[in-house]
Amino acid sequence: MRTPAEVRAAIRARELDEPTAALAPGFAQANLVVLPEADAFDFLRFCMANPRPCPVLEVLEPGTVEPVQTAPGADLRTDLPRYRVYRRGRLVAEPSEVEWREDLVAFLIGCSFTFERALLAAGLPVRHIEQGVNVPMYRTSVACRPAGRFSGPLVVSMRPMTPDEAVRATEITAPFTSAHGAPVHVGDPAALGIPALDAPDYGDAVEIRDGEVPVFWACGVTPQAVAQASKPELMITHAPGHMFVTDLDEGDRAHG
Amino acid sequence: MRTPAEVRAAIRARELDEPTAALAPGFAQANLVVLPEADAFDFLRFCMANPRPCPVLEVLEPGTVEPVQTAPGADLRTDLPRYRVYRRGRLVAEPSEVEWREDLVAFLIGCSFTFERALLAAGLPVRHIEQGVNVPMYRTSVACRPAGRFSGPLVVSMRPMTPDEAVRATEITAPFTSAHGAPVHVGDPAALGIPALDAPDYGDAVEIRDGEVPVFWACGVTPQAVAQASKPELMITHAPGHMFVTDLDEGDRAHG
Numbered sequence: 001m002r003t004p005a006e007v008r009a010a011i012r013a014r015e016l017d018e019p020t021a022a023l024a025p026g027f028a029q030a031n032l033v034v035l036p037e038a039d040a041f042d043f044l045r046f047c048m049a050n051p052r053p054c055p056v057l058e059v060l061e062p063g064t065v066e067p068v069q070t071a072p073g074a075d076l077r078t079d080l081p082r083y084r085v086y087r088r089g090r091l092v093a094e095p096s097e098v099e100w101r102e103d104l105v106a107f108l109i110g111c112s113f114t115f116e117r118a119l120l121a122a123g124l125p126v127r128h129i130e131q132g133v134n135v136p137m138y139r140t141s142v143a144c145r146p147a148g149r150f151s152g153p154l155v156v157s158m159r160p161m162t163p164d165e166a167v168r169a170t171e172i173t174a175p176f177t178s179a180h181g182a183p184v185h186v187g188d189p190a191a192l193g194i195p196a197l198d199a200p201d202y203g204d205a206v207e208i209r210d211g212e213v214p215v216f217w218a219c220g221v222t223p224q225a226v227a228q229a230s231k232p233e234l235m236i237t238h239a240p241g242h243m244f245v246t247d248l249d250e251g252d253r254a255h256g
Numbered sequence: 257m258r259t260p261a262e263v264r265a266a267i268r269a270r271e272l273d274e275p276t277a278a279l280a281p282g283f284a285q286a287n288l289v290v291l292p293e294a295d296a297f298d299f300l301r302f303c304m305a306n307p308r309p310c311p312v313l314e315v316l317e318p319g320t321v322e323p324v325q326t327a328p329g330a331d332l333r334t335d336l337p338r339y340r341v342y343r344r345g346r347l348v349a350e351p352s353e354v355e356w357r358e359d360l361v362a363f364l365i366g367c368s369f370t371f372e373r374a375l376l377a378a379g380l381p382v383r384h385i386e387q388g389v390n391v392p393m394y395r396t397s398v399a400c401r402p403a404g405r406f407s408g409p410l411v412v413s414m415r416p417m418t419p420d421e422a423v424r425a426t427e428i429t430a431p432f433t434s435a436h437g438a439p440v441h442v443g444d445p446a447a448l449g450i451p452a453l454d455a456p457d458y459g460d461a462v463e464i465r466d467g468e469v470p471v472f473w474a475c476g477v478t479p480q481a482v483a484q485a486s487k488p489e490l491m492i493t494h495a496p497g498h499m500f501v502t503d504l505d506e507g508d509r510a511h512g
Contacts, residue, residue: 037297041296059305
């Protein structure tokens with residue numbers, strides 16, 4: 001079991017370039033969103049208006065790359081396995097490192113990988129870990145609350161379980177309010193406007209076994225769908241599933 | 257018992273001009289901070305870095321006065337009993353209504369009056385309600401985490417109780433994370449740099465009886481002490497103890 005600092009060092013050294021589920025279990029993982037300062041206040045208000053998909057763990061000082069509250073010593077330019085660069089809403093690159101500018105502001109947002117250790121400890125299935133693939137994620141027809149220039153659809157992650165397991169998973173994940181908390185929906189993809197579970201918008205499809213239903217959690221990839229809808233000049237994010245591993249205990253509350 | 261809307265209407269009609277403790281019990285009350293948009297992102301980051309004194313309930317769209325999430329139909333220019341206006345850190349007015357500008361952004365921040373119904377229901381003393389005065393509040397020697405242009409001392413409110421009652425009050429208030437949560441200190445004013453309990457910096461002194469100790473909670477007047485230290489061009493706030501009464505249930509979590 002590597003510590004968060006060891007995971008980040010391996011990523012920085014390019015020894016590790018894969019989805020981060022199950023790495024450094026017991027520690028909080030985070031979605032990354034980077035925006036020019038001119039858009040930062042609108043985006044922070046967007047997060048506060050949509051705490052289910054966007055629970056804020058830390059907002060960095062403009063121009064800085066070290067998350068002093070959640071992972072002192074880390075460098076957000078190099079310590080994630082893969083990034084995405086959106087320009088005016090269009091995905092233009094997926095690099096393994098990014099450049100920084102003086103006017104860039106980084107946001108770290110809680111991630112559902114954080115509660116997967118607790119699900120596994122309770123004997124519940126986490127299919128993408130079992131299958132060694134990335135978690136499946138879907139754009140939904142559910143609109144986020146807009147704030148300033150930002151609006152767009154909710155994105156969800158999905159883990160298949162039996163209905164009884166889904167109840168237990170709800171109990172377990174509800175207290176993880178900084179990691180999306182309880183599911184937003186159980187059972188019917190159509191209720192969220194998802195046409196086909198075997199064609200996720202991000203990540204990989206996973207097997208759904210007899211007697212299982214899809215269980216959907218709000219997802220920190222939501223800002224990427226929002227970027228596509230709202231077209232800010234620039235948004236840099238993690239690549240879906242390729243998270244920032246923080247030093248925060250899994251149970252720590254957002255900015256608590 | 258008046259509803260929150262009835263309390264706000266009475267305030268707007270100037271029938272009520274007093275501290276709001278014990279009004280509309282069961283509903284969340286809020287501190288108000290209004291800043292020019294140029295300072296708003298720094299201040300919101302300050303709140304996120306200091307969630308104990310500054311749990312954000314709502315951030316309004318720039319230029320707007322209706323808190324659509326926490327009290328639809330209300331007007332922040334008229335619906336608080338008293339305001340304070342700070343210019344470059346100096347208190348220059350304490351009006352009963354305020355003017356608005358296109359570039360002003362309003363923040364509503366949780367208030368400890370919110371959990372007082374629960375304290376009373378548990379048979380615990382809330383001395384300022386008993387005595388019909390404003391809650392005592394003190395500037396401390398504890399520094400908040402700075403963010404951008406904002407820095408300054410933590411302000412606390414104080415309620416005297418026996419040590420056993422303080423333990424019970426801690427259990428009761430801890431879950432109220434959007435209303436400052438558990439006490440930040442019990443017992444020794446000097447540990448917080450408070451020279452004299454009978455001379456509060458805001459509000460009124462209350463009686464401390466034999467066998468009682470002071471119990472201190474983080475307070476949403478902190479931004480006013482921060483304004484005095486950081487000297488923004490303009491900050492409009494509520495007058496200490498003269499809160500905005502929201503429609504939120506007392507138990508609702510910040511922007512949940």
